[in-house]
Every structure is written in C-alpha cells, then in structure tokens.
Amino acid sequence: MFKKILVANRGEIAVRIIRACREMGIQTVAIYSTADEQALHAQLADEAVCIGPAYAKDSYLKMERILSATLASGAEAIHPGFGFLSENSKFAQLCEKCNIAFIGPNKDVIDRMGDKACARNTMMEAKVPVVxxxxxxxxxxxxxxxxxxxxxxxxxxxxxxxxxxxxxxxxxxxxxxxxxxxxxxxxxxxxxxxxxxxxxxYISGARHIEFQILADQFGNVVHLGERDCSVQRRHQKMIEEAPSAALNESLRKEMGEVAVMAAKAANYTNAGTIEFLLDDKGRYYFIEMNTRIQVEHGITELVTGIDLIKEQIKIAAGEPLSFKQEDVRIAGHAIECRINAECPERGFLPSPGTVTEFHMPGGFGVRIDTMLYEGYTIPRYYDSLIAKVMVHDKTREEAIAKMQGVLGELIIDGIETNTDFLYQLIQNKQFQTGNITTNFIEQFLGKE
Missing domain, CATH: 3.30.1490.20 (ATP-grasp fold, A domain)
Incomplete structure (x- = not known):
C-alpha cells in the first residue's frame, strides 16, 4: 500500500480524498493555487505545496509542477479526483514515466474512452447498444x-x-x-x-442513467448499481438518485451486465461509469464512459456501503477486488443535491465571495461533502460547486422528505446559492412521482 499520495485537485473532492487516505493511514500532499491558500484541502493535508497563480491553466493544469511536487514530497501516487487532469492521457503517461502511480486507468484506456467517437466504435464492436x-x-x-x-x-x-x-x-x-x-x-x-x-x-424525453464500475488489474469487473442523473440544466447535473425509479429488477440486471461487458471491452481498470440514455419504451443506449470518479459517487457509497475512493486506491496499489458481483447489495434510496455558488434569479450567474455564516445540517442518513467553513472566501476562478448534500433512507419517499428538511435547515450566508431552487425542485410533484427526464428543469422553468 502507498505511504503517501498527492491529491491533484481542490475543493470538496480533494477534502474527500484526504479524509479517505487518513483513514487508511496514508499521508497526503495537497497542491493549491495562490487563490486557494486558505482552502480547507490545503489545511487538512499533511503537506501543502503552492503550484502557481489563481487561474487553473497556471496551477492545477500545470503537469510538470504537479509531478515535481510529487517527486519532491516523496509521494508514490497521484489521485486526480474529477475535472482538471483526471481524464488527461498525457498526464497519466507522464506519471508512468516518472514511476508515479496514477489512481485511475492507463493512458490507452483514457485515450480510447475519452475520445467519444472512438468509445462509440468500441462499444459497437462489443455489441453494446449505442445512440x-x-x-x-x-x-x-x-x-x-x-x-x-x-x-x-x-x-x-x-x-x-x-x-x-x-x-x-x-x-x-x-x-x-x-x-x-x-x-x-x-x-x-x-x-x-x-x-x-x-x-x-437526439433522444427527447429520455433519462440519463449511469452505472458505477469497479475493475481491478486482474480482470475482475463489478458494477455497483445505477444512478439516475436526469435532473440537469444545460447538461449539468443538479440532482442525482440511487437507485433509479425507472428501472425494475430485470432491466437493472440487464443494464448492469451490459455495463460490465462495456468495461471489459475497454480493458478498464479502477473506478469509472458507463452512461446510458433510457427512453420511454425501456430501450437504452450507451452514450459515453467517464474514466474517473464521479461528482455523485457518494450516493452509490450510501446505498452499497462501499467506499469508492478507498477502492480506487487499493486497485491502483495492485490489490484485487475484495468482493464479487453477488456480494453487492443495494439498500434503501439515496439522493444528492449539488449546492452551487450561483444565483438562479439572475440566470444562474456565479456568486463568489466570503461565507459569513455557515450551518451544516446533520442527523441519521445525512452526509454533506464540502470545503466550506465560516469566513472562507470562495474564489471566482473555478467551478461553482461548493457542497454536495446527500441523504439516505429506506424508501425514495422518505429520502425526499429527509432532503426537504436538510435543504430547509442549510444556511450559507454571504453569497448566493441555488439551495432554494433545489428545494423547489424537490417539492415539485413531477419530481416526487419520479416522472422525470432530462427535460425536467426546462419544463420546470417554463421554457418548454
């Protein structure tokens, strides 16, 4: 097992990775830009290295600086999180050349699946249905x-x-x-x-269904069930659920087996997702594969009890999967709402600034992944995602009720957020009945 890992990311995902490493007894190195000097991930890691100015192109996307920080700190591996360099095949190749473990798939797989046209061809050859x-x-x-x-x-x-x-x-x-x-x-x-x-x-009125995949270096591949990511605005996910209300056990089993077949066709290792569109007649089509951990991985963890970040690290360290497909059990229902620093009333305009008051709800079945703290200044240079609010309960109806309570209690003052907008979506009767497609938010806003 690795003794030290460099986390090549920022925000809540960097915090999430650092905490998982700490639980595994692994030391961590954080990287940060000048705009992130006071960021939580830079404070929580065992070591922190400034790698450049505020803009991502001058810091979080500077491969040579990140590799230099890794080698200088003695870290044996890099966890890229999501975004930034997480799906950059050149970076994965450079890690290999520097004898640094890249916690993700290899260069060839990233190239093959990252090129969406090539991914489609790979799936067609494997008899996976595509759009x-x-x-x-x-x-x-x-x-x-x-x-x-x-x-x-x-x-x-x-x-x-x-x-x-x-x-x-x-x-x-x-x-x-x-x-x-x-x-x-x-x-x-x-x-x-x-x-x-x-x-x-373009398949109108479809659902966006993704299956979580884990694959080790010994050819073992399992899926951890699906997530329904249909609640989107301009192809950006806002609410995710696990499992999907649209799938019965027969369809879930079939799509899961196809997802595993797709991962094997790609010769995949580590964590990834196979993404499908599901039409109103129950027909599904492969659209793409994400060769990284997903923003919404937490709700899969809640319904399976499997820590995906820890599994990523174990796989990259050469360990085989410790469980088989028949060991995976989906229990209850989980929902995630993405809290963004933005103003829905002004066209979802980003709202960076200083958090003057922050109250994070808790309770049984509540999980919030965030990098916020009172007094923290959200930089204007990066993605507006500031927190992921997740709930878990026995049924979808109970999970919705729990999410309503959590969103109603959450306080983030000093900046604008989309919390009230998400609360309205959760309250919507169409959402509550589970009758949602990728057009749901446009319909909600009266644009269709």
Missing amino acids: PGTKEPLHELKRAKALANEIGYPIMIKASAGGGGRGMRIVHSEEEFDNLFETARQEAKNAFGDDTMYLER
Whole structure:
C-alpha cells in the first residue's frame, strides 16, 4: 500500500480524498493555487505545496509542477479526483514515466474512452447498444452537415474530448446546424484544446442513467448499481438518485451486465461509469464512459456501503477486488443535491465571495461533502460547486422528505446559492412521482 499520495485537485473532492487516505493511514500532499491558500484541502493535508497563480491553466493544469511536487514530497501516487487532469492521457503517461502511480486507468484506456467517437466504435464492436450517430471524427462543417441530414433531426452535436456539458448543442433543423456546429466546435477548442466533433441522434424525453464500475488489474469487473442523473440544466447535473425509479429488477440486471461487458471491452481498470440514455419504451443506449470518479459517487457509497475512493486506491496499489458481483447489495434510496455558488434569479450567474455564516445540517442518513467553513472566501476562478448534500433512507419517499428538511435547515450566508431552487425542485410533484427526464428543469422553468 502507498505511504503517501498527492491529491491533484481542490475543493470538496480533494477534502474527500484526504479524509479517505487518513483513514487508511496514508499521508497526503495537497497542491493549491495562490487563490486557494486558505482552502480547507490545503489545511487538512499533511503537506501543502503552492503550484502557481489563481487561474487553473497556471496551477492545477500545470503537469510538470504537479509531478515535481510529487517527486519532491516523496509521494508514490497521484489521485486526480474529477475535472482538471483526471481524464488527461498525457498526464497519466507522464506519471508512468516518472514511476508515479496514477489512481485511475492507463493512458490507452483514457485515450480510447475519452475520445467519444472512438468509445462509440468500441462499444459497437462489443455489441453494446449505442445512440445512432457518426462513426468518424468530424472536423469540417460540410461533412458534418451531410451526415446530420442522413441521421435525421433533432440531432446532438458533441465534442469528442468533451465532458461536463461543454461543446454540446441540440440542433432541431438544418437551418440551425451551421451556427451551432461552429459554436460547439469553438467551445470545445477553448475548453479541451480539441475541436474534434461527432453527432448523435437526439433522444427527447429520455433519462440519463449511469452505472458505477469497479475493475481491478486482474480482470475482475463489478458494477455497483445505477444512478439516475436526469435532473440537469444545460447538461449539468443538479440532482442525482440511487437507485433509479425507472428501472425494475430485470432491466437493472440487464443494464448492469451490459455495463460490465462495456468495461471489459475497454480493458478498464479502477473506478469509472458507463452512461446510458433510457427512453420511454425501456430501450437504452450507451452514450459515453467517464474514466474517473464521479461528482455523485457518494450516493452509490450510501446505498452499497462501499467506499469508492478507498477502492480506487487499493486497485491502483495492485490489490484485487475484495468482493464479487453477488456480494453487492443495494439498500434503501439515496439522493444528492449539488449546492452551487450561483444565483438562479439572475440566470444562474456565479456568486463568489466570503461565507459569513455557515450551518451544516446533520442527523441519521445525512452526509454533506464540502470545503466550506465560516469566513472562507470562495474564489471566482473555478467551478461553482461548493457542497454536495446527500441523504439516505429506506424508501425514495422518505429520502425526499429527509432532503426537504436538510435543504430547509442549510444556511450559507454571504453569497448566493441555488439551495432554494433545489428545494423547489424537490417539492415539485413531477419530481416526487419520479416522472422525470432530462427535460425536467426546462419544463420546470417554463421554457418548454
């Protein structure tokens, strides 16, 4: 087992990783930018190294500085968390060259699954159902438009290197295509440094279902059930649940087996997710694989009792999985709400600033992952996610009631947050009946 791990991230996920390492008796090294000098993760780690100025491109994305900090501190491994360099194959390769364990899959898998067009082809070869779309990477508008006409509208334009909803546009007609394709391509280039695109048929009124995968270095692959991530705004998830109210036991078993088959086809190791769209007729389609830990991993931990961060570390250290598929039990229902520093009344405008008062609810079945503390100043340079509020109870109805109480008690003053907006979503009758699709928030806001 590793004696020391460098955490190449910030915010609540860095705090989460540091705490897991502490419980395992592993020392930690935090990295931080000048804007994060007072951040909680930098204070909790055994060591902390400043790696550059505030902007991520000058700090959290500087591979050489992170590797230098790792080698200088004597850390044997790097946990990348999510975002930043977590799905960067070059970084994974550099770690290998420096004899540093990268807690995640290897370079080849990241390349194959990170390129969404390549991932689709891999799944098609493995007989995993995929959304109808293009097989080839697209760079030219003329060729892309011709293929869009063949597939048929509405269509989804997606960045091959994309994630987090960036580089994506829904096109409803040929007349819209030129402008939206070029806009998505430019956004992808700015966000990922890669403007390669691909096309998929847009499936309206679908659910977003993802299966959590764990795979060791000995060919053992298991799934830990599904999460329903259908409550999204502009492809950014806001509320997640485990398990999904849309799946019966038969469909859950079938999709889980397909998810494991997909991970094996990718020759996958460590934690990842196989993501599907589920239509109103019960047909499901592979859309992508995330080769990292997910923001919403905590609700899977709540319903399975399995610590995913610890499992990631054990797998990277060369240990086999300590359990088999038949050992995995899903108990009860868990819900997560993402608390963002933003103002829904002003178009979800980011709201950085100093937290003047902070009250974090507790109680049986309540978990809050956050980096907040009273007096902490949220920087303006990074993602607006500041806390993940999770609840767990015996049934979905009881979990919803518990979440209402937690959101009603949560106090974060000094900044604007989306807490009240999430409370309204949880109160919504359509949400409470479980009749939700990826269009739910647009319908809630009256935009459809």
